[in-house]
Amino acid sequence: MPESSHLEPLVRRWSKRCNLSDGDREALLALPYTRKTYGKDNYVVREGDRTGECNLILRGFAYRQKLLSDGDRQIISFHIPTEFIDLQNGLLEMADHNVQSLNQSEMAVIPRSALIELADERPAVRLAMWVDTLVDASIFREWVVNVGRRDARARIAHLICELVVRLRSIGVGGNGPFDLPITQEQMADATGLTAVHTNRTLQSLRRDGLIQLNGGSLSILDWDALCEAGDFDELYLHQQPM
Amino acid sequence: MPESSHLEPLVRRWSKRCNLSDGDREALLALPYTRKTYGKDNYVVREGDRTGECNLILRGFAYRQKLLSDGDRQIISFHIPTEFIDLQNGLLEMADHNVQSLNQSEMAVIPRSALIELADERPAVRLAMWVDTLVDASIFREWVVNVGRRDARARIAHLICELVVRLRSIGVGGNGPFDLPITQEQMADATGLTAVHTNRTLQSLRRDGLIQLNGGSLSILDWDALCEAGDFDELYLHQQPM
């Protein structure tokens, strides 16, 4: 099944958390989808959209954001391969925020109706989907804490810790280097800071020997110190032990 | 059925959004529960808990919060009657944050197993539950924006707008007065500000004739101006038209 294999990473990730039967796995791999590539900053979902499709990241990254009336932007989360971008739009009537591709990315576009059918028929699959949206919500909660109560240094450190733990969970290992094409302006919009202050804060983290970051390549030099700086506790990510 | 009637407000709220059959409604009203009262600031859920129960607010308010290692607190959401506090804890293994009662409140404590059974058997009920958690997630996203990219005045105004719209949705009408027993310190922890600055900001909103707030009683004096000040658009609350 050479074609179906695009969904295998998703099946693998869900299998770790929920007990999927062979039938569940086959049904997932049999989902109809088309592949679609997006360029840097291309919109995948727009606020107000009523879409009939859900996007699963096969390659590359994406980010959620909302725009304020004055043009300011707040990034709400980043997403990595094997993650659904808009599973919630299958059930809510209308998209309440935007999703953009972070870099050159490839999505599996799955008809919403096929996902709903599958969820109705297969309790284990439904559970995996629901848990995914619940973990997303948990991440949002932690982000409220991050931008609400941490200083600049801790916000940046925490963001990096989260991304690293999530990347490790899909097999991108160790302390890097990670291919992370996030600009400082995007990090600023994710942490509620300005690009200028983000720059100075990153320099401070580098100067102190916690991270190395340039040209879209991130390496962790002192993981414990980084977690400490970011007040990071990965419980909220609800990862399964490997 | 005098006893079952405690769950009727929930059934009414869900009926507006999802097409519940008579059987669904009866099954919901037949859910086993015990009533439990909580005093001000009593913990309902603690981070790390593995509970077998879910709490539905019958009377009073509750709030979610996370504590930082330095003792700072971030409030992540407020909750009003007819809302579940910890539906997500039915599926996630472990609570990743705390929930406290805001004032004297009363909860319906429902065994998690009964809710899961009901969800498995009744698609419409399951949908209502899922949508509830998705709307929660949408609110978290908006809060990230609020604390991340708005100034103090807009944060406070936005918080008030949200609470008012949600209170209206459960029938507490108009422009108040609303019985809202939130302290300024709690508003501060919800908006990522200090209590002192929250106080000054509230004074400014009062001085400008947007709101009236004292002794736990809130009135809206100029709704349009308040929405404007808070950059408020209620789309993210996904309310049904009344």
Place this chain on the structure above:
DNA sequence: CGTTAATTTGAGACCATTCAATTTCGGTGG
């Protein structure tokens, strides 16, 4: 009516912002 919690006020300090200018980097075409 006493006691504690909550609100309010003031002044100074600081973290992050703003605004501009400069440098570096990645990609493109001559």
Place this chain on the structure above:
DNA sequence: CCACCGAAATTGAATGGTCTCAAATTAACG
């Protein structure tokens, strides 16, 4: 291969919104 270009990163200096720390006042409660 180098010149060029726009985007991204970096630097500096001044400004400002919010915080900190205390103290005073008011409200809530038994």
